[in-house]
Amino acid sequence: xxxxxxxxxxxxxxxxxxxxxxxxxxxxxxxxxxxxxxxxxxxxxxxxxxxxxxxxxxxxxxxxxxxxxxxxxxxxxxxxxxxxxxxxxxxxxxxxxxxxxxxxxxxxxxxxxxxxxxxxxxxxxxxxxxxxxxxxxxxxxxxxxxxxxxxxxxxxxxxxxxxxxxxxxxxxxxxxxxxxxxxxxxxxxxxxxxxxxxxxxxxxxxxxxxxxxxxxxxxxxxxxxxxxxxxxxxxxxxxxxxxxxxxxxxxxxxxxxxxxxxxxxxxxxxxxxxxxxxx
Amino acid sequence: xxxxxxxxxxxxxxxxxxxxxxxxxxxxxxxxxxxxxxxxxxxxxxxxxxxxxxxxxxxxxxxxxxxxxxxxxxxxxxxxxxxxxxxxxxxxxxxxxxxxxxxxxxxxxxxxxxxxxxxxxxxxxxxxxxxxxxxxxxxxxxxxxxxxxxxxxxxxxxxxxxxxxxxxxxxxxxxxxxxxxxxxxxxxxxxxxxxxxxxxxxxxxxxxxxxxxxxxxxxxxxxxxxxxxxxxxxxxxxxxxxxxxxxxxxxxxxxxxxxxxxxxxxxxxxxxxxxxxxxxxxxxxxxxxxxxxxxxxxxxxxxxxxxxxxxxxxxxxxxxxxxx
Numbered sequence: 001x002x003x004x005x006x007x008x009x010x011x012x013x014x015x016x017x018x019x020x021x022x023x024x025x026x027x028x029x030x031x032x033x034x035x036x037x038x039x040x041x042x043x044x045x046x047x048x049x050x051x052x053x054x055x056x057x058x059x060x061x062x063x064x065x066x067x068x069x070x071x072x073x074x075x076x077x078x079x080x081x082x083x084x085x086x087x088x089x090x091x092x093x094x095x096x097x098x099x100x101x102x103x104x105x106x107x108x109x110x111x112x113x114x115x116x117x118x119x120x121x122x123x124x125x126x127x128x129x130x131x132x133x134x135x136x137x138x139x140x141x142x143x144x145x146x147x148x149x150x151x152x153x154x155x156x157x158x159x160x161x162x163x164x165x166x167x168x169x170x171x172x173x174x175x176x177x178x179x180x181x182x183x184x185x186x187x188x189x190x191x192x193x194x195x196x197x198x199x200x201x202x203x204x205x206x207x208x209x210x211x212x213x214x215x216x217x218x219x220x221x222x223x224x225x226x227x228x229x230x231x232x233x234x235x236x237x238x239x240x241x242x243x244x245x246x247x248x249x250x251x252x253x254x255x256x257x258x259x260x261x262x263x264x265x266x267x268x269x270x271x272x273x274x275x276x277x278x279x
Numbered sequence: 280x281x282x283x284x285x286x287x288x289x290x291x292x293x294x295x296x297x298x299x300x301x302x303x304x305x306x307x308x309x310x311x312x313x314x315x316x317x318x319x320x321x322x323x324x325x326x327x328x329x330x331x332x333x334x335x336x337x338x339x340x341x342x343x344x345x346x347x348x349x350x351x352x353x354x355x356x357x358x359x360x361x362x363x364x365x366x367x368x369x370x371x372x373x374x375x376x377x378x379x380x381x382x383x384x385x386x387x388x389x390x391x392x393x394x395x396x397x398x399x400x401x402x403x404x405x406x407x408x409x410x411x412x413x414x415x416x417x418x419x420x421x422x423x424x425x426x427x428x429x430x431x432x433x434x435x436x437x438x439x440x441x442x443x444x445x446x447x448x449x450x451x452x453x454x455x456x457x458x459x460x461x462x463x464x465x466x467x468x469x470x471x472x473x474x475x476x477x478x479x480x481x482x483x484x485x486x487x488x489x490x491x492x493x494x495x496x497x498x499x500x501x502x503x504x505x506x507x508x509x510x511x512x513x514x515x516x517x518x519x520x521x522x523x524x525x526x527x528x529x530x531x532x533x534x535x536x537x538x539x540x541x542x543x544x545x546x547x548x549x550x551x552x553x554x555x556x557x558x559x560x561x562x563x564x565x566x567x568x569x570x571x572x573x574x575x576x577x578x579x580x581x582x583x584x585x586x587x588x589x590x591x592x593x594x595x596x597x598x599x600x601x602x603x
Binding site for chain 2: 014112115116117118119120121123124125127128129131132133205208209211212213215216217218227230234237242246250251253254257258259260261262265
């Protein structure tokens, strides 16, 4: 079944488009700032200079090269998204697996805890934290992960419970396999599609959150970010800056969210129509 | 049977109650973990030098240390402190902004739910046709465009370039209008932020309704309904679509985090005088009591809405009430 799904995903046009978009943006974020001749924090250029051969997207109001800013912002947005998504995925998977495997009161307590955390609107906690303490982005990313693990934990737990009673797991148990062996050898690899779906969905959410909160002015204003760039550029909306200052971060952010959306939707569709709780 | 009935509604109620308490506790204790206090934060870096007496008076005005229970009591009495940027009680500011947000968010939700549901059901019914495929493709692309981006684009095209709609605000200030003119003016201001939000919510609803409907249409009971010779529209809505509604409601809670964040951004973008803009101004001026008040009150509202949805879900799906 997995082989079949693997084949299907490789020919799904949505998955291919999404993966291509994400791949391109990752390359831009990784190599862009290295290849860029200008430092995004260098303020020595002429403020509000229109695009030229030296500065492809012109200069912003603070005298910084917009193209260099854009690449640096993309990198920060992606780092935030990847940190929050991977931490949330690990936390959720471990909790879900542990709850399913232990069962009984451990399971009950963990799942009730998941209910509570799921009820808390994560934006609000992030806004409180960011407004009061102005922590570095990775703290906010980990906080977001600590608030979004329950969706993953629920999905993983449900699937692990079905697998736990499967014939092959029973067989492995009767052969004398330890819990550790069964979890690492059978359970964890079989949940692989769930990790992918959850990771993509969480990445999408985290990128969206980062851009929105940065736009609202809740992130460190000295750190470049796509949302922050949009918010700064909008202050000059009455000038001729739309094409080279406002549109580039808007488009990059759209492509980033689009890529993750396409990948999430096609993974969900291909792997299992019933696994819909992750988005 | 009776015990399991109670179990179905008791679990979410307890979970939401615990979440509300945690939120209240965080919004009580986080500001108190800061070094210094509101007064230091506000006057520490300014040119004004306070006499000890003034500092003590301000402290008495802005904060009190009578503990968490007293704080909870004041939350219930709508005594949420005093905003030092707007020089007004936080609750007054909150309730001034709330109606605008409710109008914007409420209309956006109703419109996008109805549109998404009906079109999703119809799309599933016409599965495989060219129109349907194009529709699903378009919706998937739209689902990938965040409010921040579609809002900026709408603002550019329809407000600044074409000038068809106002770019900011919720009504023309100080205009001498009759009731009808005022209503039209408010709708005119509402159009762009509303379109942005509908564009953000509607594709998700469409895709979910369609996916749910496609699954339901395979069930034997739909075949039975058709074989009985019922009119197609009755099969579609009374039999199939009712069951396709369930994933829409469950997902609503999960999508809520996206929705609130999006609404904050859209209100800020169009300077719509709702809670999002109020929060944005509070953040920009580091008005900590106001941020604290808005966050707590909005969170509790969100919890209430989600809890109500749990009950809607139980009503819609009798199986849940009788499960386990």
